[in-house]
Amino acid sequence: xxxNGSLHAPPLDPRRLLSDHLRHDLGLTGTHVGCEHGVCGCCxxxxxxxxxxxxxxxxxxxxxxxxxxxxxxxxxxxxxxxxQQAFHECQGLQxxxxxxxxxxxxxxLLAQHPDPTPEQVEEAIAGNLCRCTGYASIRRxxxxxxxxxxx
Amino acid sequence: xxxxxxxxxxxxxxxxxxxxxxxLEDAKVLAGGQSLIPLLNFRLAQPAHLVDINRLPxxxxxxxxxxxxxxxxxxxQAAVEDSEVAAHVCPLLTAxxxxxxHRVIRNRGTVCGSIAHADPASELPxxxxxxxxxxxxxxxxxxxxxxxxxxFKGVFETALAADELLVEAWFPASSGAFAIVEESRRHGxxxxxxxxxxxxxxxxxxxxxxxxxxDPANPGRGLQPSGDxxxxxxxxxxxxxxxxxxxxxx
Numbered sequence: 001x002x003x004n005g006s007l008h009a010p011p012l013d014p015r016r017l018l019s020d021h022l023r024h025d026l027g028l029t030g031t032h033v034g035c036e037h038g039v040c041g042c043c044x045x046x047x048x049x050x051x052x053x054x055x056x057x058x059x060x061x062x063x064x065x066x067x068x069x070x071x072x073x074x075x076x077x078x079x080x081x082x083x084q085q086a087f088h089e090c091q092g093l094q095x096x097x098x099x100x101x102x103x104x105x106x107x108x109l110l111a112q113h114p115d116p117t118p119e120q121v122e123e124a125i126a127g128n129l130c131r132c133t134g135y136a137s138i139r140r141x142x143x144x145x146x147x148x149x150x151x
Numbered sequence: 152x153x154x155x156x157x158x159x160x161x162x163x164x165x166x167x168x169x170x171x172x173x174x175l176e177d178a179k180v181l182a183g184g185q186s187l188i189p190l191l192n193f194r195l196a197q198p199a200h201l202v203d204i205n206r207l208p209x210x211x212x213x214x215x216x217x218x219x220x221x222x223x224x225x226x227x228q229a230a231v232e233d234s235e236v237a238a239h240v241c242p243l244l245t246a247x248x249x250x251x252x253h254r255v256i257r258n259r260g261t262v263c264g265s266i267a268h269a270d271p272a273s274e275l276p277x278x279x280x281x282x283x284x285x286x287x288x289x290x291x292x293x294x295x296x297x298x299x300x301x302x303f304k305g306v307f308e309t310a311l312a313a314d315e316l317l318v319e320a321w322f323p324a325s326s327g328a329f330a331i332v333e334e335s336r337r338h339g340x341x342x343x344x345x346x347x348x349x350x351x352x353x354x355x356x357x358x359x360x361x362x363x364x365x366d367p368a369n370p371g372r373g374l375q376p377s378g379d380x381x382x383x384x385x386x387x388x389x390x391x392x393x394x395x396x397x398x399x400x401x
Contacts, residue, residue, distance in 0.1 A: 127253025
């Protein structure tokens with residue numbers, strides 16, 4: 001499977017969840033794990049460009065596919081990805097635990113709807129839980145991300 | 152490892168998948184996995200074998216058939232949500248799919264998987280029942296059509312045999328008035344109770360071990376919904392009355 005552009009062998013044990021494979025085998029700890037049953041959205045990654053829950057997939061199922069994680073959004077030292085930049089500007093995060101999942105969900109949303117309506121934004125982030133910010137600043141960040149991505 | 156031990160199989164043809172289901176003891180089909188993987192993570196399900204059908208080719212079509220819309224086993228809920236054929240032929244299905252969890256879950260979850268999983272609180276089995284649709288079960292013995300009315304047998308139980316793969320669900324056109332409403336604690340959660348109207352037919356979900364057809368004039372008759380931390384049986388019966396009024400006012 002390809003993760004952030006580089007090829008990796010799948011894990012030997014088919015029981016390995018994609019989320020655990022990314023974190024424990026590949027050291028990509030940016031993908032967070034919260035509820036581990038698909039409710040919180042922290043572990044959201046892109047599978048062939050579409051946001052999916054990495055805790056609800058076996059890593060072996062990603063073989064032959066392309067996985068993108070939060071680490072793939074911007075290289076170390078490079079300018080932030082427009083979605084990251086927008087969350088930074090609008091203070092769309094506080095403790096940051098849920099943020100990787102939000103970022104990946106929003107990258108997926110903007111790929112499908114580059115100029116989303118407020119309803120589309122709410123629908124897209126409804127599956128991500130944040131317990132600090134209260135969502136208002138996150139919503140603002142998503143619209144700002146659409147602006148920045150359009151430039 | 153969170154999931155229990157299982158042997159993993161990834162067949163590359165439908166025939167091979169059916170052979171595996173016919174020969175393996177205690178096998179579960181893995182489609183979208185949005186219900187099965189959590190059950191594995193919690194070890195509520197401990198199948199000896201997983202037959203992953205995600206690598207089967209040409210099994211993700213959504214197409215018009217016999218005046219309805221047919222949805223194949225690997226058509227993701229998100230694809231059905233965006234399908235023009237589904238929206239044109241069976242807008243009730245489109246409306247119902249939007250109530251299933253969240254978009255990120257729907258990117259992976261399948262319509263046929265929701266039906267085969269047969270969660271009593273799930274929307275899509277109730278929609279299939281309200282419309283009088285059917286599913287096709289395929290095995291080495293051949294194809295078998297199972298009407299929605301004969302499909303749902305109990306909590307997470309269907310009439311599909313152990314060697315049968317649900318390859319297609321068929322939803323008749325929602326030609327008359329239709330509506331689906333549900334009540335849940337949070338957006339995207341499982342419904343405490345829900346109602347589907349297809350013309351004069353009413354199906355309820357979340358209030359019995361399976362989705363049930365009900366009399367619109369007296370929808371609560373004969374129902375004995377269970378109670379849990381989120382809703383008492385009385386509250387569920389109240390919801391049945393209110394939701395039925397709403398779908399018939401729509």
